[in-house]
Amino acid sequence: MNSNIWVLTSANAVTIATTLILAALGALFTERAGVLNLGVEGILLTSAISSFLAADSSGSIWVGLAVGAAVGALLAGVHATLTVVLRANQIVSGLALVIFGTGLANFLGKPAEGKTVATIIKPMTFGPLTRIPVLGPIVFEHDIITYGTIALAIGSAWYLFRTRPGLELRAVGDDPATVDAQGLSVARIRIRYTLLGGALIGLGGSWLMLAQSAAWHQAATTNGIGWIALALVVFAGWHPVRLIFGAVLFGFCLRLPFTLQAEQITFIPSAFMQMLPYVATLIALIALSRPGSKNLRGAPKSLGNPFVRDER
């Protein structure tokens, strides 16, 4: 068997992991504030097509990315308004966002069908480093967003665990009444991180569109990555750095069927191979969310609960 397949798959895994990390990081910030946003898939799709249209009409990838992030924040703003301000059920609102986002994306995507983005994000070059066998293509052949995303995840861990706002964010997710008694606004913190989370998810969707797909395939553009991102947050125990490893692992599962197909390795039917990431998600979730599982210790204690001051 060609060892290149595995190098290629690994390199591709890192690439696809970028979207996963961005989306999962967005979900992680939201959840750390105690808000569950199940609408990731919907946000990914809507921001993907928005970024496509924006990049297409402006001719600038950066405009596309910015618009995608803004659209993500906008949709998350709807979720925040419903769940934090109006205290609607977070699960219902999140699921509604998936349906709404998917429908909206398909509608917006009508004119984009069959088109490709003119310019796509190019990988950075590190000269001789890229030519190192195995390591070169896996580590040194990605675009700036991928490197930025990994740096962002590491920076997020620092922010969460080593800064004052990070302390307040974790406190809101665990025990909003305590934060409220300290005179900080629970609602403001929750809204802030839900918006930030939406922007990160939106950025992930835009990057997926502009750097990877380059063409709009409706819901197949994201192919359920939003749900995997949500699972990834649990997998990582709500820790941003562990997110990176999880994302690469899932990225590998997602890419494997394609490389195997390209190499015409067909002893396993491709339909089965394509199930791999989703089966892996299921297994990981079931294994990790048993009661008493160490992974769940990072779970924000009041995740999913609206905060009402007078409730004793």
Added chain:
Amino acid sequence: MTNTSHEVVKGPHHSGDAAPIALSAHSITKRFPGVLANDSVDFDVRTGEVHTLLGENGAGKSTLAAMLCGLYQPDSGYLLRNGQQISLSSPRAGLQHGIAMVHQHFRLVERFSVAENVVLGSRNLSFTLNRKSIDEKVAAVAESYGLPIDPSAIVGDLSVGQRQRVEIVKALYQGAEILLLDEPTAVLVPAEVEKLFENVHAMTAAGKSIVFISHKLGEVVEISDRVTVLRGGRVTGHVSGRGSTDTKELARLMVGRDINLSTQRASHATGHEVLQIREVSLKSEGVDILSHITFNVHEGEMVGIAGVAGNGQRELADTIAGLISPTTGTISIGGNMTTDRGPIAAREHGLAYVPEDRLGMGLVPSMSILDNLLLTRDRHIVVDRASVRPEANRLIEQFEIKANDADHVARKLSGGNAQKVLLARELSGGRAATKLLVVCSPTRGLDVGAIETVRRLLDDARSAGQAILLISEDLDEIMSLADRILVLYRGAIVHETKGEAAQLATVGAAMAGLNTEGAA
């Protein structure tokens, strides 16, 4: 001051009348849906004194304190801080005026360290957290008031008394001059109460003002410079002078009538063993939750399990109820082995269970009283409400449940009435006639009238020959009701004594893990 209140002045003030008034509230009124929680209440606290708010559950003490610190806003009335009118729109505004409250339910993030909890929300905290420097700062504040505390300990690992100390240090760290302590002793064992009182003295000596909230007369007399009594949201009296106060008078002001919470202990002979627990141990993730528990409860006997929350009480109750299987050991009810047989088997052999969490485990909040009753009755595929309705109506009457009818939704009942519904269901028998009643914290959070009823119901059940296991953190309750007291500490029974022979100090020490004399 209202017409109904009166002044009883006794002895000289300790802090002296000269001390200026630090904070005062004037004709404060606060209404919640259906309740007048505070009815033109006047209250003030001087610099360096302990002024106690005394009153039964539901008297409006916490509500008043919440308005003094900015958590709630009064419907009418106003506050003066050092003679200046202030309005507190939030707890933060309260803190800015040097007012902080230590809540009945601690406001601490369990996963955070002590120091992180103390500095949380603090304004003058740099963007990046320097663990070492915040640890040092917090330790310094704690030490200056003689409150020993390990700043890097995780709050979730601390005892209740230590957590309370964290809350007090937090308030002091934030520059509080006036501390509102809401029922600080409710969760403490006697030795910890003493420690707390030392800390209170250290704080008043340093010029802090303390508003102390309690419904326990003995300690109120010990700690207070002045006492204001609240009943039904109104001030019913003021008493001044430490130590020389007449507790009978305070009790009358507090309750409004003579009330008898003491019950007869079983004078009658007790019968067969109904509950037999043999060598029950429970391990979870390698931690011993219960270890080698062995005891019996007889017909017509009430056994009290005393202990500080989290020493295995809840697990013991759940194990008896068949909700948890013990790791080793056996349980039998009425001579029938129920170990590992699940909750239905336990109930079929005559168990009735009133869990601590009334609206969580006890009742389904969104269902009616009737449907809640149906839960433990024999069930058929088609629900037959009509057949149970007469019984439901009879129980509502018999247990004095304040509800419109049997279709009243459980969530909308007050704590006392929810508890009565639960007791009504459990005591009236379901799958089998009740032989054993396991009750956890049955009067927690109830007002005095409901406490009286609940205790009487338990007493009646005992007289009727039922075996009762009373699990409660309220030591006074156990001391006044139980025929036999077992103390649970870290999952083991460390002390056993007869109810009438029980000494508060010995039982309290056992609860704190200080002595193991008389170990079972």
